[in-house]
Amino acid sequence: MKKFLFIYLALGLSVVVCQNKQLLYNWEVTPQTLMLNPGSLVSSQFHAGMPLVSQFHFNAGSSGVSVFDIFADDGVDINTKITNIISELSSRDFFTINQQLDVLNFGWLSKGMEPVYFSGGMYQELDVIAYFPKDIAILAWEGNRDYIGKAYDFNDVSARADLLTVYHFGVNKQISKKLTAGVRLKLYSSLVGVSSTRNKGAFKTSIREGTANVYEHTVTDLDVEVKTSGFLSLDGLEQSQVNKKLLGRALLGGNLGIGLDAGITYQFDNQLSLTASVLDLGAIFHTNDTELYRAKGDYTLDGIELIFPELVNGEPAIPYYDNLEDDIAREIPVDTLNTGYTQLRPTKINAGLHYDFGRFVGDKGGCNCKNNGTKQKRVSQAGVQYFSIFRPRGLQFAGTLYYTRRFGDTLSIKTTYTLDSYSAKNVGAGLFLNIRGVNLFLAADNLLQMSNLAKANSVSLQVGLNYILN
């Protein structure tokens, strides 16, 4: 079975939904739902994820372009296609990669006067988002010849990438018959991070209007910054030393941060419930091993003015070019700083309204006695879900309609229809299989594109293997 899973992982069925795990959300049969809502209803007494395979999630999505748009074998020159795509995309379009690997995941029900479900673990995460730098792409792809008078906006450059490990511990408690709440404390350990998200300024080539030369090249109000963390000390190291350093950082040796997840489930009655959660409300404090590059200023270039000086024998010529370089360096200095900085985590918000219907599951007379008998599981559930994530240029949203069907305690399926930044035809399905406590789940997104992934703007796959004691 493990080999089977690794085949999936190796083939990289392009996972993800840009962090939106609508298939896992409120799918109460998987322990990973607790990671999406610490206030989920928990029906198990104990769970332990298989180390390294309890959950794997990988996503590479793009809001405006698919692999097929570029690489279609349609006889059209690829350079023409790229030109067209650059023209069609806007600086609001983005590319994302998100990958998570559960290293450890466990939980147990603490019985007593006040039953509480504790859960904890550690996972590794890679999160990359890059907005399409349209103006800079035009400049690089076509140059400025056909764009005299156009201001190339440096604000178009916005990207960040973080590789980190997350240690977490959560508490889930049923507050009343109707309300279940939970919180999860997270400790982040950054392996490496880089970001450049608050850039401004513009470059423009204008035709002369009483200027000294044919054109006037101006850089106006430039303020661009790249922040890096964790790279400086890796410079010049052997691969083995790099690995050793990164491993140390994974084990809480990196720049640390702290965050919080919180969530609730509110049952209006035995059929209707509301869930909501906020995830990764926190920040990483990059205090060590940081390097920031910042360029700021204004400059106008007219070319080089020759003044034909009368030089006496042996007198050196005027170093026009060196003077020009010095002028630019003085007017737009590039500073390298080692100051610390704080990086907010991309906070996520989930919410859902769920309706259970159909006959009851199982043979316990409709009583889910291990969960204080508060919720009677029915075979079907349908509902709506909301997801949003804070990104450098604001919130990204997704809305989902779903249907879940349980077949005894062994099999559960969930199907979703999601409307998000990537697509308006995203249909997903998840399968959960429980064999004597060992459960395997597989959730895939964008099934309509499954016959040709190249045409999908994003595809999602989450797989996991856990042991659950009910």
Added chain:
Amino acid sequence: MDVKITKQFILFTSILLFVSCFDGTDFDQTNEVVLTPEIELDLIYFNLEASNFYDYANNTEVLVVEDITDLDFLGGSDINDIIKGADFYFEFTNTIARGFNVSFDFLNNDNVSKYLMQTTVSPGSENNPVVSYFVQSLDALQIKELTKANKVLVTVTIPSSSQDLSGVLNLQSKTTYYLQIE
């Protein structure tokens, strides 16, 4: 029962897995991607007064004036690999009552000429500025030679001069660089 469901599960997910593919795509097209930016950039400019062509201290004509500037970006190996052509555009506005010969000699580090451009400028007057244009387009072979240089020597020659000569010779210039980045 469990075994049956497991089989069904594996069958279903395998179907999902194996029907998924990247149909109708050709990733070898990556090798054909070529960036071809065309960059417009100012080059040099000057305003040469007529007085530059007369030595008032010694009462003698100065028939040749020259100046030189480094153009380090031309001689770099980076630009050498990607530049496939260039158009040099020179525009003279002359209010001096003399014609001129102007040369742009692109020299390497040892002051050896790698590429020479020459043109003439028509005479004008202060009331009637005369504009002369000179455009030189370099193909891939010519630009290969030019990019062996890293400075340009500008020489302005006047056929005759006098202390009464007045006016200004103005030059504005730019280059269009045709790059090809593979």
